[in-house]
Amino acid sequence: MPDPIHQFEIHPIVPIKIFGWDATFTNSSLFMLIAIFLVATFFILAMRGRSLVPTRVQSVAEVTYEFVAGMLRESTGQSGMKYFPLVFTLFVFIFTANMLGMIPGFFTVTSHIIVTAALAGLVFLTVLLVGFAKNGLHFLKLFVPSGVPIYVLPLVTLIEIISFLSRPISHSVRLFANMLAGHITLKVFGGFVVMLLGAGTYSFLAPLPLFMAIALTALEFLVAFLQAYVFTMLTCMYLNDALHPGH
């Protein structure tokens, strides 16, 4: 059976070392570059005309813009629009990386915990910085919900702090695990097809996992979009906490 883990392996392409740090250009780096190249090229080419009546491509760019802007505006109000470029970059980067991973043989950047953890950590740090910069110590009110009886307040505050600190973990693991599990499942079902084909009498069963793989592929496309959306949505909600810790 083909190894379902093989697709996640990282291969060096150009070994690079900067100040003793391993900065080897790997297949992961290559797909990151492809992703940002696609995104940047798409948005620059799409907006080349800058016409009032948009072309189809320009419409797609505008719809994406409005989609993310609407998400952010709904969660944080107008004050959060300052962080729109960050939220937008997160969305398109994760979305493109997820979608690139759906192409057979391509590497999925977001299937590595370190990548999703770095992105979640970036959001977490931004929330902390913005929270303290905007509200000072009032930001700590986030952990002390109002309207809670005084005798359970310490417990609730403790729970709030723990849940706040575990945010980057759930934030990163959700995306990572979804991408990882999806790709493993696809590979496993693909492997079943091959195995059944070589199983002599039972080879007539081979279409069953094939149909399953087809259905899962559709599901994985949905997951690829949905996880980018969920990641962005959570980023917006966390940013709202940083901007309006009172509620």
Place this chain on the structure above:
Amino acid sequence: MAQKVTAGTAVPDQPGHAKVFPPLDPGTFAPQLIWLALTFGLLYLILSRVALPRVGEVIEERSDRIKRDLGQAEKLKEETEQALAAYEQALAEARGKANAIAKSMRDNLTAEVDKERAKVEALIAQKLTEAEARIAQTKSKALASVNDIATDIAGAIVTKLTGAEVSKEEVQKALIRRAAE
């Protein structure tokens, strides 16, 4: 660090290298982090400096344009309404003027007719009084001649009956005396 270079990015099948689940292999963390920071940072710069302002600009311009067009449409509508109101006012004025003209015309005609009628009536009344006067005159004249005739006839009857000649004055006196009794 140097050790991790070979460990992390090595081909997994390399002998002596313990097989690690690749998505969790700490040996690959450093290059992934570095390249993620580079690519993500670059994408952030491109999007925030170049691409997003362009999209935002176009969307804003479009919404401005729509707002402006709506405003203009509103203004034009207002103008239309004003023109309509002016038209209706003019119409009402014209109708009022027409009514006034018709009324004055009617009044004039009525006055003229009245004057004519008064004139005719006056003429008729005059003719009537003249006629009445003439009738009265004729009547009194006739009555006067009745007396004369009566006197003559009375004289004639007396003469016939008695054969005495009586003067007109005497008959008249007698008649007046009789009439007084």
